[in-house]
Amino acid sequence: MKGRPEYDVVVVGGGPAGSTAACLLGEAGHSVALLEKRTYPRDKVCGGCLSQKTVRFLDRVFSLPVSTLRREGLLDFTGTGYALYIGSRRILAEDLDEPVYFTRRERYDTYLAGRAAQAGVEVHTGAEAAEIDHARRTVTTSDGDRYAARVLIGADGVHSRVRRTLPESVVDMKRWQNNLGWTLELAIPRREAETLANGDGPIRLDDGLATPHLVFAACRWGYGWVFPNREAIVVGIGGLLRMNEKGLPERFEEFLKTVGFSAFTDRKPAGFPLPLGNYISSPAHEGTVLVGDAAGFASPLLGEGIFYAHRTAELAAHAVDRHLTSAAPLAGTYTALLRRRLIPELRAETALRNFLYRCLDARMHVPLAAFMRATDTLVVDAVQGTRSFRGFRRDDDLHSAIW
Template identity: 30%
Template sequence: MPDAHSVIIVGAGPSGAVSAILLARAGWRVTLLEQHRFPRDKVCGECLSATGIDVLRRIGLDSLIRSYGAIPLHFTHLHAADGTSATVALPRPMWGISRHVLDQLLLIEAGRSGTEVRQPARCESLVTTGPTPTIRVRDLLTNVVTEERPDWVIVADGKSALLGAEVPRPTKDFGLKVHFKDIAGPADAIELFGTMDTYGGLAPIENNRWNAAFSVPASLLRLHAGDLEMVWERLVGENKTLRKRLADATRVSPFLASPLPRFGVRRQWPNRVIPVGNAAAAMEPIGGEGMGLALRSAELAVEHLLSAQNGTSTARDPGGTAAASSDPSNPDITSLDPVELQNAYHHLWRTRRTACRAAAKVVSSGVFSGMAMEFLRHNERVGQRAMAWMGK
């Protein structure tokens, strides 16, 4: 019997870990590279959408993750800088869960499924001119560099930095995140806060903690010479309701910041290289859909690889996964047409991206967001429509 297909997955965030789980379960030889040592924290709003929860259910991990204290979230409360507020019910619940816990549980399951997990190990380059990709990997414990030639590479690096000429230009914005306890706020809702020129959110997560995450313009970071605590104070000072929520709160984590990617689905992928999650496309985080799409795109990518392997070709969305039923006995995937998968990605991201960009503009507008909240209070159906566009 021929060898099973081999794949190296770069990045062990939600998209990389779920790709690894599904391919390893299907009998592939999977190596997962992660430059950090998990568990690790990560800049994120830490609200998992129903799209992501559906994927976890299909792969049998929803109960496990829920049992680690994921908090069901049923509402979004929006607060303009001037104190005007509006509430929109979430059509389907989301979960508040830290990346520390979620990513670690997914990584453990990847290992259990048969994936070789290498961390801390960094992919330093990806060369795609040969018949199969060549990848240079630095073991960050020993500093030894090796060259690998898997059948396939899945890029799950959260930023698409390995896709050569197709690398998107970085945005000028950063994500900022920090954890608190003793927030005086609702325990079943995401709260979004507008400031004079940006926005952020607060959500309950496991262990009686709350995650705060903001989109921060680079100009603000420069203004405060990169001092994240001062940036935070400035943001809090610009929203009355946020100030109230934090009145008796205690910060329980360091501030973290990282560049905020934003770009649409790329149309040119190197031969035998598939991007997933934020390596495929990245949108404004206001809708809390990034992890959900990371998980769903991983499921679609694996489904696509397995159906090509089986001689059929079906990248569908929405829908289930064929991951459980494949046969790794034929190592030649000759007819893989990335266009189908790209179209499925496009379908996932396109409307959500536009809706999230528009929502971010409204909430971030110091002048108009109060009026927008007032309008929403009296037009509930508009809020529901916006939720649908954001993929809720």
């Protein structure tokens, strides 16, 4: 087994969470190794939607205003409105005050790993963490390379090996399973979607295929989406696994027909799990912390996870820096930051999610539609991060700088 020098930090996983944590800690002067099992550019099953809160984070933390994101080729499409359905019934079709953007994950993630490298981080690709020893703080890759560090960060996504090697006391498995989602997603080349979409479903997509569509009741405790990209139309469906254990493929086929894409029902969608409120409140043990999907941090309502990957990485990086420079307790500092800056928001969003899906289960579509119409700007603001889900008040907890 080949040994490696001791680093301050070893980060496992080079998605948005891992690259953000690695970059911030590299910039703070720590020696950091980032281990990514694949090689860039690598794709990730994802709708690629960047809400305003993500764009704001990228500007604040990476000095990437929208103009630079565009110049770097990180924005593939701009959504200036949205349409929202319950089943095939249109509830809302509105312009957005501020747009949402769509990115391509192979570009986005490659760029961010590059930023980490520029910050002095050693980025090792093709390095799959196979064994993790939390007490010794070592990671051994499937090639037998061993990395030792003072702190380990698990940023290895929803299937996280780092999480699975933590003691049972850290992860409440019942809660994790109860709030774990499952998705099916298909990217249809735009040209084919434009020529083959025959408009034979009850939902008529706009002519230019430029509007993001969200369709509730496409499955149980979840929704369907049609997201525009420049070269593709991304169609997906996702909901809580325990509510959809059987039948998600049939629901997906039905959804394709509903949005007029029956010509594509013979294509095989990609399946992938999605955190939907199963975040771990104290994702830390000894010298290890978890960030992003590895700790279940994503929007409980919509499954939007890129922002939460970035933000938990920022909070964790701050806790790690304080631990390394002033011996602040790692787990305590990180957990306190999560409790102060993120978890109340996720709790409030979970309550809204539960209300919405209970109404749908009870087939209270008419009062729910009225509620959605009455609150649409508030909910859109909360999703965009300009308001809090807690009473829809203006709140900066999601955005305030930590360093």
